[in-house]
Amino acid sequence: MAEGHVVGIDLGTTNSLVAYMEGDNPVVIPGVDGSNLVPSVVALDPMPANGGRPTITVGNSARRALIETPERVIYSVKRLMGRGLDEVRAELKYFPFRLAGDIEAGEVPRIQLGEMRFTPPEISAYVLRQLKRNAERFFGAPVAQAVITVPAYFNDAQRQATKDAGRMAGLDVLRLVNEPTAAALAYGLDRAKEGTIAVYDLGGGTFDISILKLRDGIFEVQSTNGDTHLGGDDIDNLLLAIALDEIHAEHGVDLRAHPGAVQALRKAAIDAKVRLSAEQTAQFDIELPNGDRYQREIPRAVFELLIEPVLARTAGPCRQALADAGVTPAEIDEVVLVGGSTRIPAVRDLVDELFQLSARGKKPHTELNPDEVVALGAAVQAGILAGASKATDDMLLLDVTPLSLGIEQLGGTVARIIQRNSTIPASATEHFTTGVDGQTNVAIHVVQGERELAADCRSLARFDLKGIPPMAAGLPRIEVRFLIDADGILHVTAREQRSGKAAEIEVKPTYGLTDAQVESMILDSFDHAEEDFAKRLLIEARNEADAILAAVAKAPQNPAWNQLSAEEQTGIAAARDWLRMARETANVTAISHGIVALDKATRRFAELMMDAAVSSAIRGRTMSEAGENVNESITAPHAMAPAEFK
């Protein structure tokens, strides 16, 4: 194929994945460590002594850096994408990151990371670049085009920020696809079915519900709804807050003052949550700094009572989506579950009840891994766009805009011009005029949302129609066309009809980067030099090898090192020596294998190190046990804790 692969990317709150169409089947591309999931974590390595930019690491290695240099690590940045200063400030209450000090109102907020500062799209761009590299290493060829998924309920600014991130990472983003719709595509591949399906997507940080009609390969979304602030994180925070309160009340220790301890406790909470999906009970057993133990058994029944209010918040959007689609629960033929949080039995019970599944002898679809299904669907959409696969030949996705588009009128009310759940692309034409003689400018305020007052909706953009020929008030007739494209992003054009002049518009997005800003943030032009591709792969592989070798060199100084058996220590030394040799060859494959081997050899050490790092505050037995029992815990949701709790 002359034009190269189009990959599908799930840019998640907790984890990100990249997939592609292998013939007629979507397949996830593993990272160099063999894992399909790349934690959406970005770390800034220490400043190099000779000046210059410090290296940036992404994924599991970045997660490890959290222990040594937490002030240089950022995660869950998806929650900050496309948000304004005040929103980010509110969001950061739950995270240990800091905003850069000197941000002016109206600017895109930047996060302080060590001595540097980054906008949320830049952070996402590093995650995307890692996925791009993983795919390039896998194909042995450059990858320049991608489909990226976003929560269906993402607004215009959040979508634009995601697209900006793609551009910064050197990716031509051919399409943004809504996550639940992508999941439906992944499921719809192997069956030429007709019917109405509901996709219930409860992830780490967002909730989406979409109702689709399937017919002859056409996936027509009827309605979508959701909450961009609802997910597994909320459950973790609940368990954590309870544990912190109980420890404080029963043992007089306020762990909130110890960020490391809070992190360990949060990981214990996540472990307990995960265990409760399979077992009837889970335990907290933690040694406190004063020597006391905090022991707590959580029966599943109690857990379900606790999380009931969180889960209940998904019911409203489901009912609204059904009503908007004009169907009753009994008319839903199939339900697809997406997102790690749908592994919780109580979630499945709720879905069963909402859609009357078992009453009708039905079961929700869970055949595809809920962590991977969105990426697989993104690959299917990539296949549709590339037109390169027989399986996707007849498929077409018709999606909708999740939020109504409106214009602020006199008095602050909203005139809706494109209703929510309109199939996109969608357009509307409005006419404006002047209120004063000789007026040459008209200001327009566009908002997104369902509320009556503009102040209660989300401000999308303000623009000025300029260069209107001076005329008597009310005489100019300016036609403004609003168009929502297939990515759900708004475009505006204007024309003065009496003079036939195209009015100049300066669209000022309320939350967003200018084109020039995005241009200046493109990660490195090196990524575009295709002729140097082989050279680039080698350099990247060597950089990665250096990073892991440097970490291993410091390992014996860590107290956790002594907890390893002699055998384990020898194993690490052998893998290290092998990688050192491989690094000196020009063989990318050999270096990659060396990295995988050393990564595997040090996995238990990494887990021990996590425990050791927090043992000064608490000794987390639960964690070390979990580390032994669950080998793949390395890919489990990352264990980072909010900086403070309400």
Add this chain to the structure above:
Amino acid sequence: MLKVLENAVPVACWSCSVAHNESTLFCPHCSKIQPPSVGDYFSAFGLQPRLSIDLAALELEFHRLSRRLHPDRFARATDNEKQWSLADTALLNDAYRTLKDPLRRTEYLLKLVGAETNGSAAVSGDGESTAKKQRKTPADLLEEVFDLNMQIEEMRMAKKSGRDDPQLRESLRMAQEKFEGMVGAVDRDLRAQWAIWDTGDESARKPAERAMVALLDRRRYLSNLVRDVNEILGD
């Protein structure tokens, strides 16, 4: 009237230069996508303006055209073709959204023929706003609406003080049923006017248009009432 149908000026295909009818989305000769034309929603589907529409056929045609026009089919095409595909698909989607809904379709057709409607309950993306409509009570409903508003107010008071009044609730439920029935009656009347408009000549169409404008106003008024009752009965 219906001047939109008369301006089919032949233009040349940008790709193969063969002349074609302006309202064609694809060149009949080389099948390439064409710049969007200024046709109305009916002509986007190759239909004459009619109020009775075969919805199943409309959906099939929507899917068939979507398959050919959608931007997904032009991900790797020239920038021009991408732009046209986007504009054509937006028009197609706007048209389908309007035509598949009986009320929006009626409003749209009335606007197309120049009959004034008092704003739209269902916005058709044509510049009409959804700002609160003036609520002038139809003369024959004055008494019932007065009673209903009293009951709604009473119910609101009862709710405020935490009481439920089963008798009042029942009476509101009956009012709800009654007004829903009236909406149904309006819909039947509308359909009767559709038939007159669709089959009639100019002299039959004008009165049908006036009747439909009045029926749409009445329907808007009634659905607002039903919505208010639903609101007070719900939660």
